[in-house]
Amino acid sequence: MEDSFRHQGLRKLLVEELRQKNITDENVLDAIGKIPRHLFCFDTVFLKHAYEDKAFPIGSGQTISQPYTVAKQTELLLPKKREKVLEIGTGSGYQTAVLCELGLKVFTIERQRVLYEKSSHLLDQFGYKARCFYGDGYAGRPAFAPFDKILITCGAPRIPEELKKQLKVGGRMVIPVGEINGVQTMLTLDKKSENEFEIAEHGSFQFVPMLDNTDSAV
Numbered sequence: 001m002e003d004s005f006r007h008q009g010l011r012k013l014l015v016e017e018l019r020q021k022n023i024t025d026e027n028v029l030d031a032i033g034k035i036p037r038h039l040f041c042f043d044t045v046f047l048k049h050a051y052e053d054k055a056f057p058i059g060s061g062q063t064i065s066q067p068y069t070v071a072k073q074t075e076l077l078l079p080k081k082r083e084k085v086l087e088i089g090t091g092s093g094y095q096t097a098v099l100c101e102l103g104l105k106v107f108t109i110e111r112q113r114v115l116y117e118k119s120s121h122l123l124d125q126f127g128y129k130a131r132c133f134y135g136d137g138y139a140g141r142p143a144f145a146p147f148d149k150i151l152i153t154c155g156a157p158r159i160p161e162e163l164k165k166q167l168k169v170g171g172r173m174v175i176p177v178g179e180i181n182g183v184q185t186m187l188t189l190d191k192k193s194e195n196e197f198e199i200a201e202h203g204s205f206q207f208v209p210m211l212d213n214t215d216s217a218v
């Protein structure tokens with residue numbers, strides 16, 4: 001599939017829209033301006049809406065996050081080149097691509113096999129070097145810990161203890177926490193020492209649920 005002038009033009013408009021919605025990190029806006037989001041939408045029905053600030057179904061009952069949400073979460077992560085980041089919920093791979101474009105070393109976990117296969121293939125085709133894993137995000141990836149940053153892109157009922165452990169002291173986690181299938185509050189957790197976290201709230205969002213082992217995976 002191609003990235004036409006029309007797609008590029010729509011992308012510019014999307015970047016302007018995000019700027020108006022108060023996304024200020026120019027590196028994040030640049031990354032969104034570069035990445036062909038329409039190629040991450042999987043379902044051609046939604047192609048023409050790919051540059052509207054909306055979430056879309058990507059199959060397996062999941063969605064590609066709204067561009068504003070991707071931009072906001074990325075900005076809150078305070079990303080710096082070469083940092084190691086763990087993403088929970090690869091989904092379409094679009095957020096993963098944004099993190100790669102910012103020069104981060106990305107590890108990403110998806111619990112739905114079909115999505116894991118599609119997104120890891122797509123990221124590979126684009127030449128993004130993210131390490132993709134199929135598995136349960138609650139467990140993180142201890143073998144690659146500690147991470148400078150951890151980003152959760154599904155709505156978590158609680159802050160997973162295991163992920164707090166895998167965050168570096170001085171690192172930051174961005175996580176939407178709240179009722180499953182309800183509204184979540186976007187939180188940042190700054191790890192001050194092994195057992196001390198500074199938590200701040202950044203508004204309300206709605207995500208598909210972060211499911212745990214006991215819920216059935218597809």
Ligand code: SAH
Pocket residue numbers: 062063064065070088089090091092093094095096109110111112115135136137138153154208209210211212
């Ligand atoms: N970052 C994605 C957002 C996808 S929606 C994007 O840009 O498209 C959230 C994703 O989290 C879904 O694909 C869902 O299957 C996945 N997910 C839910 N619970 C999870 C868990 N416990 N571990 C890993 N992934 C999970």
